Amino acid sequence: xxxxxxxTVVRRDxxxxxxxxxxxxxxxxxxxxxxxxxxxxxxHVLMLAEQEIIDDDEAAEILGALDAVETAGHGALPDxxxxxxxxxxxxxxxIGPVGGKMHTAxxxxxxxxxxxxYQLREDLLSAxxxxxxxRESLLETAAEHLDTTMPGYTHLQPAQPITxxxxxxxxxxxxxxxxxxxxxxxxxxxxxxxxAAAFAGTPFDIDRERTAELLGFDGVMRNSMxxxxxxxxxxxxxxxxxxxxxxxxxxxxxLIVYSNKGFLELSDAYSSTSSIMPQKKNPxxxxxxRGVAGDAIGSVTGVLSTLKGLPRAYNRDLQRAxxxxxxxIDVVTEASAVAAGAVSTANWDSEALAAAAGExxxxxxxxxxxxxxxxxxxxxxxxxxxxxxxxxxTQPEGVTxxxxxxxxxxxxxxxxxxxxxxAAIEEALDPAASVASRDSVGGPAPTAVDATIExxxxxxxxxxxxxxxxxxxxxxxxxxLDTEVLDRV
Ligand code: ARG
Numbered sequence: 001x002x003x004x005x006x007x008t009v010v011r012r013d014x015x016x017x018x019x020x021x022x023x024x025x026x027x028x029x030x031x032x033x034x035x036x037x038x039x040x041x042x043x044h045v046l047m048l049a050e051q052e053i054i055d056d057d058e059a060a061e062i063l064g065a066l067d068a069v070e071t072a073g074h075g076a077l078p079d080x081x082x083x084x085x086x087x088x089x090x091x092x093x094x095i096g097p098v099g100g101k102m103h104t105a106x107x108x109x110x111x112x113x114x115x116x117x118y119q120l121r122e123d124l125l126s127a128x129x130x131x132x133x134x135r136e137s138l139l140e141t142a143a144e145h146l147d148t149t150m151p152g153y154t155h156l157q158p159a160q161p162i163t164x165x166x167x168x169x170x171x172x173x174x175x176x177x178x179x180x181x182x183x184x185x186x187x188x189x190x191x192x193x194x195x196a197a198a199f200a201g202t203p204f205d206i207d208r209e210r211t212a213e214l215l216g217f218d219g220v221m222r223n224s225m226x227x228x229x230x231x232x233x234x235x236x237x238x239x240x241x242x243x244x245x246x247x248x249x250x251x252x253x254x255l256i257v258y259s260n261k262g263f264l265e266l267s268d269a270y271s272s273t274s275s276i277m278p279q280k281k282n283p284x285x286x287x288x289x290r291g292v293a294g295d296a297i298g299s300v301t302g303v304l305s306t307l308k309g310l311p312r313a314y315n316r317d318l319q320r321a322x323x324x325x326x327x328x329i330d331v332v333t334e335a336s337a338v339a340a341g342a343v344s345t346a347n348w349d350s351e352a353l354a355a356a357a358g359e360x361x362x363x364x365x366x367x368x369x370x371x372x373x374x375x376x377x378x379x380x381x382x383x384x385x386x387x388x389x390x391x392x393x394t395q396p397e398g399v400t401x402x403x404x405x406x407x408x409x410x411x412x413x414x415x416x417x418x419x420x421x422x423a424a425i426e427e428a429l430d431p432a433a434s435v436a437s438r439d440s441v442g443g444p445a446p447t448a449v450d451a452t453i454e455x456x457x458x459x460x461x462x463x464x465x466x467x468x469x470x471x472x473x474x475x476x477x478x479x480x481l482d483t484e485v486l487d488r489v
Contacts, residue, residue, distance in 0.1 A: 024081055024316070025079075025080070025081050025082065026081070026082045026319050027077065027079070027080055027081070027082055027083055027086055029323060030074075030082050030083030030084075031074045031083075032119060032326055033083060033112075033115040033116065033118075033119050034073075034074040034083055034087075035070075035119075036114075036115040036116075036118040036119040037083050037084055037087055037111070037115050038066055038069070038070050038087070039118060039215060039478070039481060040111060040114045040115055040118060040194065040211075040215065041062075041066055041087065041102060042063060042066055042214075042485050043194070043210075043211045043214035043215050043481060044102070044105075044106060044111075044194065044211055045059050045063055045066075045102055046059065046063075046210075046214060046481075046484050046485065046488070047206060047207050047210045047211045047214070048101070048104055048105065048204075048206075049488070050207065050210065051204075051205055051206060051207055053104055053105060053204050053205065053206070054101045054104060056488065058098050058101055059488055060488050060489055061095045061098055061099075062091060062095065062098070062099060062101065062102050063488055063489045064095075064489045065090070065091040065094040065095045065099060066087075066091060067485075067489065068094060069087055069090045069091060069094075072090075076090075077090055078090055078093065082108065083115075084108045084111050084112060084115075085108070088100070088102060088103060104204065105195075105197065105202040105204035105206050106194070106195070106197055106202070107196075107197045107198035107199075107228070109196070109197070109198050109199060109228040109313070109314045110194050110195060110196040110197055110198075110199075110224075110227060110228050111194070112318075112319075113193040113194075113196070113227060113228060113230075114192060114193050114194040114215070116233075116234075116322050117189050117190065117191070117192070117193065117217070118215060118216075118217075119326075120189055120233070120237060120322075120325065120326075121186060121189060121216075121470075121474065122474070123326070123329045123330075123333075124182060124185060124186040124189060124237065124329070125186065125467055125470060125471055125474075126333055127182055127241065127244075127329055127332065127333045127336070128179055128182045128186065128463070128467050129467055130333045130334075130337050130340070131175055131178050131179040131182065131244060131336055132179060132460055132463055132464055132467070133337065133340045134175055134336050134339055134340040134343070135172050135175050135176060135179070135456070135460050136340075136460060137340040137341075137343045137344040138168045138169065138171055138175070138343055139168075139169070139172055139453055139456055139457060139460065140344070141164075141168055141343055141344060141346075142164070142165035142168040142169050142172070142449065142453055143165070144165075145163060145164035145165045145168070146163060146165045146446040146449055146450060147163065147432070147446055148163055148164040148165065148348060148350050148353060148354075149161055149162075149163055149353060149354050149357040149431050149432045149435055150162060150163060150164050150167065150263065150353040150354075150356070150357055151353075151357050151359060151360075151362055152166075152167070152362075152444075156257070157360065158356070158359050158360035158362045159360075159362060159365075160362050160363075160365055160366070160434070160438075161357040161358065161362050161363065161431035161432075161434050161435050161444075162435060162444040163435055163444050163446065163449065164353065165444075165446070165449045165453070166435075166443075166444035167254075168343070169449060169452050169453065169456065171247065171250070171251045172456055173452075173456070174247045175244070175247055176456065176459055176460075177243075178240065178243055178244035178247055179463050180463075181239075181240040181243060181244075182237075182240045182241075183463065183466060183467075184236075184240075185233070185236045185237045185240045186470065187218070188233055188236060189233045189236075189237065190216075190217055190218045190470075191212075191217055191218060191219050191220065191221050192208065192211060192212035192215060192217035192219065192220045192221060192227075193221050193227030193228060193230075194208065194211045194212070194215070194220075194227075195211060195220065195224070195227075196221070196224035196225070196227035196228045197224065197228075198228065198313070198314065199224055199225045199227075199228040199229060199312070199313035199314060200224060200313075201224045208220045213477065213480075214477060214480060214481045214484065215477060215481070216473055216474045216476070216477030216478065225312055225313050228313050228314055229310075229312050229313040229314060229318075231303070231307055231318060231321050231322070232307075234303045234307075234321055234322055234324070234325045235300065235303050235304055235307065237325050237328075237329065238296070238299040238300040238302075238303050238324060238325050238328050239300050241299065241300075241328045241329060241332045242293070242296040242297045242299065242300045242328070244296075244332060244336065245292050245293040245295070245296035245297070245328075245332045245335065246293050246296070246297070248289050248290075248292065248293065248332075248335055248336060248339050249289065249290040249291075249292070249293035251289075251339060251343075252286040252287070252289040252290040252339065253286075253290055255283065255286050255342065255343075255346070256283045256286050256287065256290070259283050259286075261352075261356070262349060262352050263348065263349055263352055263353050263356065264346050264348045264349060265281075265346065265347045265349070266281075266283050266285070266286070266342055266345070266346050267342075267345035267346065267347070268281075269341070270283070270285040270286070270338070270341060270342040270345065270346075271283060271284065271285070272284035272285075285338050285342055286339075288335070288338075289335045289338055289339050289342075292331050292332060292334075292335040295327070295328060295331050295332075296328045296331070296332050298324075298328075299324040299325060299327060299328035300324075300328075302321075302323075302324035303321050303324045303325060306318075306320050306321040306324075307321060354431070354432075357431035357432075358398070358429075358430075361389050361392070361398055361399050362431065362434075363428060363429050363430070363431060363434045364385050364386075364389060364399070366428045366429075366434040366437065366438075367381075367385050367399075367404065367425065367428050367429065368381040368382050368384075368385045369381075369428075369437075370420060370424060370425070370428045371384065371419065371420065374419040374420050375419065376419060380411065380412070383411055384404070384407045384408055384411040384412065384416075385404070385407070387407035387410055387411055388403040388404045388406070388407035391403050391406065391407065399429070400429075401416075401422050401426060401429070404416050404425060405417065
């Protein structure tokens with residue numbers, strides 16, 4: 001350390017000592033934004049030199065010191081309130097007071113906001129990719145089960161027969177919106193707050209567009225006070241993650257229930273056994289996936305309750321807001337990947353599913369529809385079918401055409417076969433035929449699900465391309481930053 005460097009540190013030590021130092025420091029948690037801070041420092045220093053706010057040789061010295069700080073790693077940083085201060089101290093330790101020029105025309109307030117957005121972009125792209133991979137595994141598995149009839153439930157009671165493909169596509173459709181929400185969050189996150197300084201701008205002739213370009217941001221935030229203070233991007237990211245985790249929890253719950261009913265077996269890689277009961281195979285990965293929704297919902301609550309009522313512009317509370325987002329994005333992305341693996345490797349038992357598909361007179365609605373199609377008012381048809389269901393309650397074979405005919409005599413005062421053929425009734429009582437008949441757009445009929453899969457696949461491809469575009473834009477900017485730095489050191 002040079003003598004001049006020591007002077008700087010002495011000034012910084014004005015508030016040294018006591019338990020409050022550790023309480024205030026975010027240095028350990030800031031490891032997550034160590035690389036981001038180096039990038040933000042480099043872009044800022046390059047811009048300062050280009051704008052002739054600092055000399056080229058000063059910029060070269062600072063950029064060289066930043067390389068050394070990067071090589072030494074986060075663990076080698078000196079003590080500090082946060083990573084921004086510690087990196088600046090490390091630079092000053094290496095090159096003396098000229099290192100202090102790095103902080104010209106900025107503040108830790110715009111700096112931390114830029115670092116958070118910079119880092120969260122990468123994490124968001126990974127999260128979006130995980131949702132896309134899950135959608136692909138749902139669609140691929142669905143394509144194998146277009147004709148696998150299964151019971152569909154409402155209130156967890158058998159309601160109407162569907163297919164495994166229709167069930168899986170129902171989750172794919174929700175997750176498509178989860179993907180879109182995360183992508184929207186990405187686009188609003190990827191805006192540069194850098195150059196806002198503390199919140200009130202700076203008299204230096206900075207070029208905010210240039211630092212935004214060097215860091216791969218799509219644009220600059222137009223109000224400096226908003227740029228430094230706003231953390232709604234954290235609220236948006238955690239809300240999108242919580243929505244996705246909630247979708248995942250429903251999928252996990254269904255898979256748990258279905259494996260309990262013997263409809264499907266999770267692969268061993270996604271199951272666990274009991275430490276005492278050797279016969280057990282438990283759906284632990286799905287239970288954990290279901291549980292992750294708790295973490296994610298906690299993270300939105302954590303972010304919003306930290307932000308609520310904060311006055312403009314910067315308050316230290318903000319330091320406690322972003323940890324929630326980083327924790328949530330890691331665990332939700334992991335849960336999404338696990339769900340994709342569980343779906344791809346699960347074994348559906350078509351026979352058990354087919355046997356259960358007609359349970360609980362699940363074709364009742366189909367019979368009522370058939371009678372309504374023959375001209376009987378739907379409400380009357382509903383009553384007639386309910387009558388037959390009541391009469392058949394104790395019959396092991398369930399509702400038969402004879403039950404329905406007897407009900408018609410009671411409700412209509414004439415035979416059912418005045419309206420429909422016995423063959424049509426027999427067909428409507430068959431779960432597979434019942435599914436095939438419900439071919440309205442979005443319905444469970446194999447033809448309809450096939451069309452759904454086609455449209456969903458096109459949407460997956462569009463999102464895959466959008467993520468690739470964003471990744472390559474970030475890579476292009478990172479390469480540009482590297483090249484500019486290399487030219488100067
Ligand atoms: N570690 C701080 C944070 O995460 C950085 C900004 C500190 N700024 C300040 N004025 N104290 O929010």
